[in-house]
Amino acid sequence: MSKSLNLFVPAIGGTALLLGLAYGISSRDYGAATIDTLEARVQQIEANAAQASAQAQAAAAEAARLLQEREELAALAATSGASLTAPAPVIEGTYGLGRVAFDEEIAAWDVDVLPDGRGLPEGRGDVYTGEEVFVDKCASCHGDFAEGVGNWPVLAGGFDTLANRDPVKTVGSYWPYLSTAWDYINRSMPFGEAGTLTPDETYAIVAYLLYSNNMVDDDFELSHENFTDVEMYNADGFVVDDRPELEYAAWRTEPCMENCKDGVEITMRATFLDVTPDEEVEAAVSTPTSEATPAVAVAEDAGGIDPALIAAGEGAFRQCQTCHQVGEGARNRTGPVLNGMVGQTIGSVDGFRYSGVFEQANAAGEVWTTESLAAFLTDPRGTMAGTKMAFRGVGDEAEVAALIAYLQSFAD
Amino acid sequence: MDEIFKPSRRTFLRGSAAIAAGTVAGQAAAQGTPDPMITELQDWASYTGAGVDETPYGLPIRFESDVIRRNVEWLTASPISSINFTPIHALDGTITPQGCAFERHHSGAIELSKDDYRLMINGLVDRPLVFTYADLERLPRENHVYFCECAANTGMEWAGAQLNGAQFTHGMIHNMEYTGVPLRTLLREAGLGAAGDLADKWVYVEGADASSNGRSIPMEKALDDVLVAFKANGEALRMEHGYPVRLVVPGWEGNMWVKWLRRVEVTDMAVGSREETSKYTDVYENGIARKWTWVMDAKSVITSPSPQMPITHGQGPLVISGLAWSGHGQITRVDVSKDGGVTWETARLGKQGDTKALTRFYLDTGWDGSPMLLQSRAIDETGYVQPTKNQLREMRGENAVYHNNCIQTWFVNEEGVAENVEVS
Structure with missing residues (x-):
C-alpha cells in the first residue's frame, strides 16, 4: 500500500504546480481580455485536475497490480532463470505529465498545410509580385526562371521526363500537391532565412512558380480562395508502396547455393568513372605521426585582432556559410571565397561570376577596406545596388565588426 | 591474366603501397632476425605516459585519424544541406560510435539546449500538451539497438558501379543503442479519444530546425515501436544527430527519424510534405512513382x-x-x-x-x-x-x-x- 501511495502523491503535486502557475499568470496586470482567457483556462485546468486526480487513483491501483505482477515474475525468474526485461509499462489513464498547450503556441507551431487546403492562412499574391519576391529572395540559388543554379533544385520544367533515366522532378512535373510547395516555402524558405515570408509573399512566390511551369497565365493571382482549384500535372503519378505484392512475393524463396549461374563477367567498374573523393586516398596513406588538420587554417598574421572578436565572428558567419566558404580549401559556391578580403580588389576572386555592380567596382580598381566592407555588410543592396547576394544585411554594429575581424583572420 | 582482372593504375598504386608496408613488417620474422620492437627498450616501456584528465572527453588515438566521416562533394549543392558517410569499412562489431556516425542535415545541425527544448503533441488529441525535456525523463523508458539507414544509401550505384569504397556505397547507415520513451506513451498522455478510429489516422512529426523535415507516419507504426529518444550509446545524442531529442522509427528510412523533434500532430491524412512527395518517393521505369516506401528491405x-x-x-x-x-x-x-x-x-x-x-x-x-x-x-x-x-x-x-x-x-x-x- 505504501508504494502505491508514493505513486499517487506526485501526480497530485504536478497538478497543483500547474494550478499555481496559472494563478500566478492571471494575477499579473494583463489586459482584461487576457485575464478572462486565463480565468477560463484556470477553470478548465481545475476541471482537468479533478479528472487527473481520478485518473491518478486509477493509475495507482494499476501500478500496484503491475508491481505485484513484477514481483511474481521476479519470483518466477529466480527459479527458472528467465529474463526480467520487459517493455515500458502501459498504465490505465495518464501520468499527468506535460502541460496543456496554449492556443497561441499551437498557432505558432502548427502551420502545416494539408493537400485539401486545410491549414492555409488567408492571403493572396499574383505572378508579377511573385517574380519580384522570387528574384529578390530565391533566384540566387534557384535562378531567375526557377531553372536552378549549380546543384540547387530546379523548380520548373521537366515535363514528360519522369520515364527517363534521369527524371527532372520539379514542382510542375512531379509534385502531386500544391499545398506541399506552399507549406515548404512558408516554413523552410528562403534557405538561411526560414520563416520570414508573409503569407502574401508565399502566395505570390507559389503563383510565380506555377507561371514558371506554364501552368497559369501571367495575370494569375493565387489566394486561399482559389488554391484548391489548381490542378497539378502529376497528381495521379503515385502508387502506394507495392513491394509486398511485387517483390516480397518473388524474393521470399530459398536461394541457390551451387552452380547458380553459368559464368561471371565484370560488366562495369567504379575506377572507370573515377568519381570517388581523392581525400580518401590521401587519408589512407597518411603517416601515423601526422596531426589532425584543423578544420580551418587561421592566418598567422591575425595579430592585433582581438581573438574573442574573431570567435564571435565565427559564430556570426554561420548566416553566411550557406553561400560562402572561407579558410584553407575554400571554394566558390553560390558566393565567392572570402579569404584575404580586406585589402583585396572588389570582385577579384578567380572563377566567380559577379553581378554587374561588382564588375564595375573591379574595373574602377576599388578595394575592400574595413569601412567599405562594414557598409556593405550592413546594407548590401543599398551599398552595391544590383548585387545578386540575397541577404538582408546585418543590423548589429558589433556583429559587423566581429564578422570583419573573423574574415581578417583568413589570409589570401 | 584476363583483361578485366587488371587493376587500374590508381587502385594499383594504392594497393601496392599497402602491400609494400605489409611486406616490410613481415620480413623481420621471415629472415629470422630478432625483432627490435621486442629486443630493444622502447620509449613507451621506459617513459611514463599521459596522465588522467589529459582529455576529459577522449577521442580515438591519433593512429586512427583516418577513421572519420567523409563527404562526397559533388552530390549536393552545399554542406548545409548534405550528407556524409560512416567509415563502416574500418569498424567492427555492430555499434556505431556517435562521433563517426553519418550525418544528414537539410538546413544544418542546430544547437538546441535541454532548457530550451519543448515537445508539443497536438491535433486530434483530447488535450494538446507541451512537454519539457525534464518531463520526458519522468516517463518509463526503454533501451533498443536499431539501425538508421538513409533511403538514398547505395543510391549512387543504380546506374552502375560508381564509388570505390564501402564507406561511400553503404555508409549512410549507423547503429546505436537508444534510450527513449515510446511515442505511444506520449500520445496516451494527450489522449487519442478525439482521434476516433485509429486505423486511418496518422502522426505528423517535425523538427525544430529551419528545414523542419516533416514526415507523416501511420498511427499503427506510431503506437508500435517508435521511440522519442534522448540518449544514444549511453550518452546524450550528438548535435548532428538531433540533440537533445530525436525520433527513432525502427526499420524505416532515416529521413523519418526526425531530429530536434518539436511537434507530433495527430492527423486524419498524410500531410504530403516536401520530404514525402518531392523527395523520398521512387520513380520507376514507366514514370509512375511509389510513395510511402518506408521499410528498408534486407x-x-x-x-x-x-x-x-x-x-x-x-x-x-x-x-x-x-x-x-x-x-x-x-x-x-x-x-x-x-x-x-x-x-x-x-x-x-x-x-x-x-x-x-x-x-x-x-x-x-x-x-x-x-x-x-x-x-x-x-x-x-x-x-x-x-x-x-x-x-x-x-x-x-x-x-x-x-x-x-x-x-x-x-x-x-x-x-x-x-x-x-x-x-x-
Missing part, C-alpha cells in the same frame, strides 16, 4: 576486404567480414560468394542480431592469392533474400534514387586490391 555488404580495406597480408588465413540488416526484423542468415554468385557458403554471425539492428557476419576462410568476386546476401526472418542488382533493375528500372538494397560486388585482384564492380 541488405548486406562486405566491409573487409573492400576498396578501402585491401588484403595486405598475402596468402593464408583471411577473415571476410561484413554487416547485414533488415527493416522487417532479425537477420537469420548471411551467405558469402567468392566467385561472383556462382557458389555460396553460409557465414557465421558474430551474435544473433537484434531486430531491425545491424548484424555482424564473418567468413573465416583462406586466400590462395587468386582473384575473387566477393558478394554477400542477407536473409531475414521473413525469408526475404537480398536481391541482385539485375533483379532490382528488372523490377524497377534505373530511374529511382532510393531503396537500392542490391547485392554488392567487390573485385579483389591478385595483389589483394579491391574494387567496386558490377557482374553479369
Whole structure:
C-alpha cells in the first residue's frame, strides 16, 4: 500500500504546480481580455485536475497490480532463470505529465498545410509580385526562371521526363500537391532565412512558380480562395508502396547455393568513372605521426585582432556559410571565397561570376577596406545596388565588426 | 591474366603501397632476425605516459585519424544541406560510435539546449500538451539497438558501379543503442479519444530546425515501436544527430527519424510534405512513382576486404567480414560468394542480431592469392533474400534514387586490391 501511495502523491503535486502557475499568470496586470482567457483556462485546468486526480487513483491501483505482477515474475525468474526485461509499462489513464498547450503556441507551431487546403492562412499574391519576391529572395540559388543554379533544385520544367533515366522532378512535373510547395516555402524558405515570408509573399512566390511551369497565365493571382482549384500535372503519378505484392512475393524463396549461374563477367567498374573523393586516398596513406588538420587554417598574421572578436565572428558567419566558404580549401559556391578580403580588389576572386555592380567596382580598381566592407555588410543592396547576394544585411554594429575581424583572420 | 582482372593504375598504386608496408613488417620474422620492437627498450616501456584528465572527453588515438566521416562533394549543392558517410569499412562489431556516425542535415545541425527544448503533441488529441525535456525523463523508458539507414544509401550505384569504397556505397547507415520513451506513451498522455478510429489516422512529426523535415507516419507504426529518444550509446545524442531529442522509427528510412523533434500532430491524412512527395518517393521505369516506401528491405555488404580495406597480408588465413540488416526484423542468415554468385557458403554471425539492428557476419576462410568476386546476401526472418542488382533493375528500372538494397560486388585482384564492380 505504501508504494502505491508514493505513486499517487506526485501526480497530485504536478497538478497543483500547474494550478499555481496559472494563478500566478492571471494575477499579473494583463489586459482584461487576457485575464478572462486565463480565468477560463484556470477553470478548465481545475476541471482537468479533478479528472487527473481520478485518473491518478486509477493509475495507482494499476501500478500496484503491475508491481505485484513484477514481483511474481521476479519470483518466477529466480527459479527458472528467465529474463526480467520487459517493455515500458502501459498504465490505465495518464501520468499527468506535460502541460496543456496554449492556443497561441499551437498557432505558432502548427502551420502545416494539408493537400485539401486545410491549414492555409488567408492571403493572396499574383505572378508579377511573385517574380519580384522570387528574384529578390530565391533566384540566387534557384535562378531567375526557377531553372536552378549549380546543384540547387530546379523548380520548373521537366515535363514528360519522369520515364527517363534521369527524371527532372520539379514542382510542375512531379509534385502531386500544391499545398506541399506552399507549406515548404512558408516554413523552410528562403534557405538561411526560414520563416520570414508573409503569407502574401508565399502566395505570390507559389503563383510565380506555377507561371514558371506554364501552368497559369501571367495575370494569375493565387489566394486561399482559389488554391484548391489548381490542378497539378502529376497528381495521379503515385502508387502506394507495392513491394509486398511485387517483390516480397518473388524474393521470399530459398536461394541457390551451387552452380547458380553459368559464368561471371565484370560488366562495369567504379575506377572507370573515377568519381570517388581523392581525400580518401590521401587519408589512407597518411603517416601515423601526422596531426589532425584543423578544420580551418587561421592566418598567422591575425595579430592585433582581438581573438574573442574573431570567435564571435565565427559564430556570426554561420548566416553566411550557406553561400560562402572561407579558410584553407575554400571554394566558390553560390558566393565567392572570402579569404584575404580586406585589402583585396572588389570582385577579384578567380572563377566567380559577379553581378554587374561588382564588375564595375573591379574595373574602377576599388578595394575592400574595413569601412567599405562594414557598409556593405550592413546594407548590401543599398551599398552595391544590383548585387545578386540575397541577404538582408546585418543590423548589429558589433556583429559587423566581429564578422570583419573573423574574415581578417583568413589570409589570401 | 584476363583483361578485366587488371587493376587500374590508381587502385594499383594504392594497393601496392599497402602491400609494400605489409611486406616490410613481415620480413623481420621471415629472415629470422630478432625483432627490435621486442629486443630493444622502447620509449613507451621506459617513459611514463599521459596522465588522467589529459582529455576529459577522449577521442580515438591519433593512429586512427583516418577513421572519420567523409563527404562526397559533388552530390549536393552545399554542406548545409548534405550528407556524409560512416567509415563502416574500418569498424567492427555492430555499434556505431556517435562521433563517426553519418550525418544528414537539410538546413544544418542546430544547437538546441535541454532548457530550451519543448515537445508539443497536438491535433486530434483530447488535450494538446507541451512537454519539457525534464518531463520526458519522468516517463518509463526503454533501451533498443536499431539501425538508421538513409533511403538514398547505395543510391549512387543504380546506374552502375560508381564509388570505390564501402564507406561511400553503404555508409549512410549507423547503429546505436537508444534510450527513449515510446511515442505511444506520449500520445496516451494527450489522449487519442478525439482521434476516433485509429486505423486511418496518422502522426505528423517535425523538427525544430529551419528545414523542419516533416514526415507523416501511420498511427499503427506510431503506437508500435517508435521511440522519442534522448540518449544514444549511453550518452546524450550528438548535435548532428538531433540533440537533445530525436525520433527513432525502427526499420524505416532515416529521413523519418526526425531530429530536434518539436511537434507530433495527430492527423486524419498524410500531410504530403516536401520530404514525402518531392523527395523520398521512387520513380520507376514507366514514370509512375511509389510513395510511402518506408521499410528498408534486407541488405548486406562486405566491409573487409573492400576498396578501402585491401588484403595486405598475402596468402593464408583471411577473415571476410561484413554487416547485414533488415527493416522487417532479425537477420537469420548471411551467405558469402567468392566467385561472383556462382557458389555460396553460409557465414557465421558474430551474435544473433537484434531486430531491425545491424548484424555482424564473418567468413573465416583462406586466400590462395587468386582473384575473387566477393558478394554477400542477407536473409531475414521473413525469408526475404537480398536481391541482385539485375533483379532490382528488372523490377524497377534505373530511374529511382532510393531503396537500392542490391547485392554488392567487390573485385579483389591478385595483389589483394579491391574494387567496386558490377557482374553479369
